[in-house]
Amino acid sequence: MTRTFLHVDLDAFYAAVEQRDNPELRGKPVLVGGSARRGVVASCSYEARTFGIRSAMPMAEALRRCPKAIVVRHRMDDYVDASRGFFKILGDYSPEVEGLSLDEAFLDVTASERLLGDGPTIARAIKQRVRDELSLVASVGVAPIMFAAKIASDIDKPDGLRVVTSQGLLAFLHPLPMTRLWGVGEATREALASMGLSTIGDVARYPEAALVGRLGAITGHHLAALARGEDSRQVVPESDPVSVGHQETFDDDIDDKGELGVILLDQADRVAHRLRAANLRARAVVLIVKYDDFRQITRRTTLDAPTSDGGQLARTAIELLGKVAIEPRKGARVRLCGISATNLEPRHAPRQLGFDEATRAKSERLGDTIDKLAAKFGKATIRRAVHIGDKDDT
Numbered sequence: 001m002t003r004t005f006l007h008v009d010l011d012a013f014y015a016a017v018e019q020r021d022n023p024e025l026r027g028k029p030v031l032v033g034g035s036a037r038r039g040v041v042a043s044c045s046y047e048a049r050t051f052g053i054r055s056a057m058p059m060a061e062a063l064r065r066c067p068k069a070i071v072v073r074h075r076m077d078d079y080v081d082a083s084r085g086f087f088k089i090l091g092d093y094s095p096e097v098e099g100l101s102l103d104e105a106f107l108d109v110t111a112s113e114r115l116l117g118d119g120p121t122i123a124r125a126i127k128q129r130v131r132d133e134l135s136l137v138a139s140v141g142v143a144p145i146m147f148a149a150k151i152a153s154d155i156d157k158p159d160g161l162r163v164v165t166s167q168g169l170l171a172f173l174h175p176l177p178m179t180r181l182w183g184v185g186e187a188t189r190e191a192l193a194s195m196g197l198s199t200i201g202d203v204a205r206y207p208e209a210a211l212v213g214r215l216g217a218i219t220g221h222h223l224a225a226l227a228r229g230e231d232s233r234q235v236v237p238e239s240d241p242v243s244v245g246h247q248e249t250f251d252d253d254i255d256d257k258g259e260l261g262v263i264l265l266d267q268a269d270r271v272a273h274r275l276r277a278a279n280l281r282a283r284a285v286v287l288i289v290k291y292d293d294f295r296q297i298t299r300r301t302t303l304d305a306p307t308s309d310g311g312q313l314a315r316t317a318i319e320l321l322g323k324v325a326i327e328p329r330k331g332a333r334v335r336l337c338g339i340s341a342t343n344l345e346p347r348h349a350p351r352q353l354g355f356d357e358a359t360r361a362k363s364e365r366l367g368d369t370i371d372k373l374a375a376k377f378g379k380a381t382i383r384r385a386v387h388i389g390d391k392d393d394t
Contacts, residue, residue, distance in 0.1 A: 007149040011158040013103035014043030145231035174201030203227040247338020272310035281306035282341030290336035
């Protein structure tokens with residue numbers, strides 16, 4: 001039975017959210033990331049990409065290429081909110097949705113076609129709803145195998161829609177560079193190039209036994225199958241998250257635990273908001289610290305009871321911080337700090353009640369109230385006093 005797969009990808013996601021929410025950024029080169037001196041580009045607008053800027057590029061290099069680029073600190077809570085709306089739309093077209101990240105997913109719409117129309121019709125409907133409901137742009141690839149759908153969504157970006165039929169599958173794949181094959185990294189690329197192979201078609205026509213002899217059984221058989229248009233993988237519906245976290249790279253190294261404590265409090269509030277939005281509680285807290293010599297350590301503790309209260313998460317992380325060496329000397333200053341909530345469970349799951357249950361419940365209800373106010377009036381409606389005046393207090 002021929003299946004119909006969609007790969008849906010939101011174009012320049014983080015940057016697009018920033019341009020959507022701030023009209024002054026539209027039509028301008030926008031870089032989303034952390035520190036302008038130390039960070040990397042998490043996302044960049046298409047205006048910035050004309051300068052050769054790409055995701056994961058050091059921010060300093062991006063700014064050398066485009067000195068007039070506007071650097072925006074990431075707003076992960078807002079991206080998560082947009083992603084939640086995105087996946088809600090996808091879920092209306094198929095129960096078989098495999099999320100790859102906040103902004104891209106595979107869908108198997110085979111069972112939906114009789115009711116909702118063929119793959120291209122569903123793809124156009126998704127693109128329109130993403131534009132109408134989220135004010136974002138999606139590119140979609142439609143194909144009988146997941147491998148081809150992923151390539152198809154990328155090949156006509158931005159705002160692309162490429163349909164690959166079963167009959168046209170090999171004609172679509174074979175002219176493409178062999179680096180498009182899943183599993184071809186730099187070492188494999190060099191090996192294939194040394195064999196005189198430059199396109200997927202070259203790989204398809206090459207004796208499979210010779211590929212296996214050069215690349216090994218797993219890689220050789222895998223690449224040969226993909227080059228023939230064979231991909232047996234199926235969509236695996238998204239599972240529950242295993243952790244929710246937030247971390248930040250600083251412009252300047254920090255050697256004061258009090259300052260780090262204030263930062264952890266803000267990060268914990270962000271994590272707690274995301275936990276509540278997903279109807280989750282966490283049973284464990286992880287502190288992440290990266291020093292100025294790039295050493296990274298983590299410290300973890302298990303809570304007496306699961307929580308979605310930012311105050312409780314922050315107090316726990318600050319207690320862990322108190323046991324970590326931070327001093328005004330080389331190798332003991334902090335360049336990155338973060339918090340992660342893990343061992344997650346549904347908020348409605350049964351749990352052992354403690355003597356302080358009334359206090360815990362009150363703290364979580366307060367968080368729910370803050371979430372409702374933020375949703376109605378904006379995230380800056382209520383801030384902790386220590387965070388009033390922060391540069392991202394908007």
